[in-house]
Structures are given as structure tokens and as C-alpha cells.
Amino acid sequence: MTLLFVVNPISGGVDKEPFLKEAKAICTNYGIDFQIFKTSGSEDDVKLKAILKDYNPDRVVSVGGDGTTLFTSIGLLNTDIPMGIVPLGSANGMAVELEVAQKPIEAFKDILMSNIIGDLDVLCVNDTHYCIHIGDVGINAAIVNGYEKDENRGMATYAKYFIEALSNVEPFKMKIECNTSMHELQGVMLGICNARKYGTGVPLNLDGNPMDGVFELVILEKINANILISAGLSSFDETFLDSQNQTVLSTSEAKISFNEPRLLQLDGEVIGEFESIHVKVLKGAVKLISTKRNGYL
Ligand SMILES: Nc1ncnc2c1ncn2[C@@H]1O[C@H](COP(=O)(O)OP(=O)(O)OP(=O)(O)O)[C@@H](O)[C@H]1O
Numbered sequence: 001m002t003l004l005f006v007v008n009p010i011s012g013g014v015d016k017e018p019f020l021k022e023a024k025a026i027c028t029n030y031g032i033d034f035q036i037f038k039t040s041g042s043e044d045d046v047k048l049k050a051i052l053k054d055y056n057p058d059r060v061v062s063v064g065g066d067g068t069t070l071f072t073s074i075g076l077l078n079t080d081i082p083m084g085i086v087p088l089g090s091a092n093g094m095a096v097e098l099e100v101a102q103k104p105i106e107a108f109k110d111i112l113m114s115n116i117i118g119d120l121d122v123l124c125v126n127d128t129h130y131c132i133h134i135g136d137v138g139i140n141a142a143i144v145n146g147y148e149k150d151e152n153r154g155m156a157t158y159a160k161y162f163i164e165a166l167s168n169v170e171p172f173k174m175k176i177e178c179n180t181s182m183h184e185l186q187g188v189m190l191g192i193c194n195a196r197k198y199g200t201g202v203p204l205n206l207d208g209n210p211m212d213g214v215f216e217l218v219i220l221e222k223i224n225a226n227i228l229i230s231a232g233l234s235s236f237d238e239t240f241l242d243s244q245n246q247t248v249l250s251t252s253e254a255k256i257s258f259n260e261p262r263l264l265q266l267d268g269e270v271i272g273e274f275e276s277i278h279v280k281v282l283k284g285a286v287k288l289i290s291t292k293r294n295g296y297l
Pocket residue numbers: 008009010011012013039040041042044064065066067068069088089090091092268
């Protein structure tokens with residue numbers, strides 16, 4: 001077997017060397033040939049493409065958080081090379097959804113051993129951007145925007161922007177054209193969901209499945225701020241959804257338009273302001289090394 005590790009050295013502010021040392025020792029012990037690609041933040045997509053072409057590994061190990069999982073997934077589009085996730089980011093929302101082992105070295109052993117390869121959907125947005133977990137427009141995009149620009153990290157900083165965004169909630173109108181239906185709706189947030197829960201544990205929809213060939217648009221009509229705050233930031237569970245008025249649309253393609261440009265975030269990264277958004281599912285575009293723990297399979 002040949003393995004390519006794709007490592008983001010900065011994700012989660014976690015030192016990756018202890019994991020890599022242990023993983024390298026396992027590879028050496030079992031005669032597994034490997035290469036390590038560390039992202040630098042500059043032209044990583046081009047470099048990854050080149051190494052995939054030259055080395056053509058049997059499996060790819062993505063080491064980092066959700067941003068790294070997305071980066072590796074995009075690199076593997078249009079290849080049949082399967083990818084597994086070693087969760088070493090700050091939130092690891094996608095890894096949690098896919099029931100990846102929480103201990104990095106256990107997740108790595110699963111990647112080496114498992115013959116269970118699932119078809120992971122990828123969302124393509126406006127033909128140029130990608131999303132594998134959750135994107136949104138509205139309140140959460142504003143939180144992510146504030147958080148990204150702040151040099152401080154962690155839940156306290158997140159909470160600061162969370163509360164600030166809650167106090168500035170303004171409903172907005174949107175027109176949504178799905179495969180077979182048209183909708184004119186108003187809400188404080190539009191979620192674009194390949195999965196169910198944010199990395200913080202906040203569930204956005206209960207129907208999401210990143211391996212079913214469709215995605216969900218979730219329109220929250222209003223946010224019950226009192227309930228959110230009194231629930232405590234770290235203790236959301238599925239009862240959160242009962243307190244919100246929401247519409248859920250399942251589709252494989254959608255065109256969404258607003259009255260004015262609105263901020264879009266995809267998988268925790270602010271993409272920019274758009275007056276219209278086109279989302280299309282790339283069904284089973286990434287081969288995901290998984291285990292029977294993954295309830296989506
Ligand atoms: N070595 C590096 N130095 C600086 N920036 C980097 C480096 N490697 C990758 N990046 C940049 O970091 C971003 C990806 O980090 P991101 O925070 O999304 O990762 P992550 O895996 O989700 O981690 P976290 O869970 O901490 O958010 C990309 O914009 C990428 O270009």
C-alpha cells in the first residue's frame with residue numbers, strides 16, 4: 001500500500017508531529033510506503049495535484065480540521081483515490097458527523113484497515129467554490145466573518161461574535177428554485193447543508209446525509225435568542241430545532257437569489273457577498289474511507 005498524508009500544520013493550533021511520528025512508525029513496521037505533503041498556505045492546490053499525479057497513492061490521509069478535509073477532497077475530485085480523515089483541527093465537524101474515531105491514531109488505523117469506502121457528496125457553489133459540510137447566509141456567516149478576522153480563537157471569541165450577531169438579526173427575502181419547486185421565503189438565515197450539525201454541535205437539520213446525492217436548504221424564519229442564550233453555548237442538542245420556525249428543502253440543485261448581495265460562508269470560510277447562489281451536488285464525488293460506525297453508509 002502507498003499512502004499520502006495531507007497535513008495542515010496550523011489547523012486547530014495543534015502540533016501534528018507527535019501524531020506523524022507514531023503514524024510513520026506504524027507505516028515502517030508494516031512496510032507501508034508513504035509521503036507527507038504539508039500545506040503552506042500558498043498554491044497548495046497546485047502542489048497537491050502535482051504530488052497526486054506523480055505519487056498516485058492508494059490512499060490519502062487528511063490530517064487537520066474541516067478546512068483540511070475540504071481541501072483534500074477538492075484535490076481528489078475526478079480521481080478514484082480514497083481519502084480518510086484524521087481529526088486534528090479545532091472543531092472537526094465533518095469527522096464527528098462521519099463517526100471518525102476521535103483519537104487521531106485510532107482514526108489512522110481505521111484508514112489503514114478498513115475496506116468500507118463510501119461515496120461522499122461534494123457541493124459545488126457558483127461553479128467555483130466547494131462545500132462538504134455546511135454553508136450559510138445570514139446570522140452564522142456574520143459570526144464566522146467576525147471570528148475569522150479576530151486574532152483570538154476558542155469558544156469565548158466565538159461566543160462574542162455569536163451574541164453580537166444575534167443582536168443584529170434582520171430577516172431577509174430569498175427566492176429559491178429547486179429541481180421541481182419554487183419558493184419565496186423570508187428568514188434570518190439560509191443553511192446549505194450536506195450534513196447536519198455545525199462543528200460546535202449546533203444541529204441545523206435532521207435530514208442531512210452527506211452520502212445521499214441531495215443536500216438540504218434550511219431557512220430559519222427567526223432565531224429565538226433567549227432560548228439560545230439560556231441553553232448555554234456548549235449544550236445545544238436536537239431540541240434546539242423544536243424552538244425554531246424553519247423550512248427544509250431537499251434537492252440536488254438550487255438557485256437562490258436575494259434583493260442585495262449577502263455574505264456567504266462555506267465550511268467555515270467566508271467566500272464573499274453574492275446576490276445569487278447556485279448550488280449543485282456532485283454526487284459521490286469523493287471516495288471516503290469509513291467504518292461501520294458511520295450511520296450515513
Ligand atoms: N502552513 C500554513 N501556514 C499558514 N496558512 C496555512 C498553512 N497551511 C494551510 N494554510 C491555510 O489555512 C487555511 C485552512 O485552515 P483551516 O483553519 O480552514 O483548517 P482546518 O483544518 O479547518 O483547521 P481548524 O479546525 O483549525 O479551522 C487555508 O486558508 C490554507 O490556505
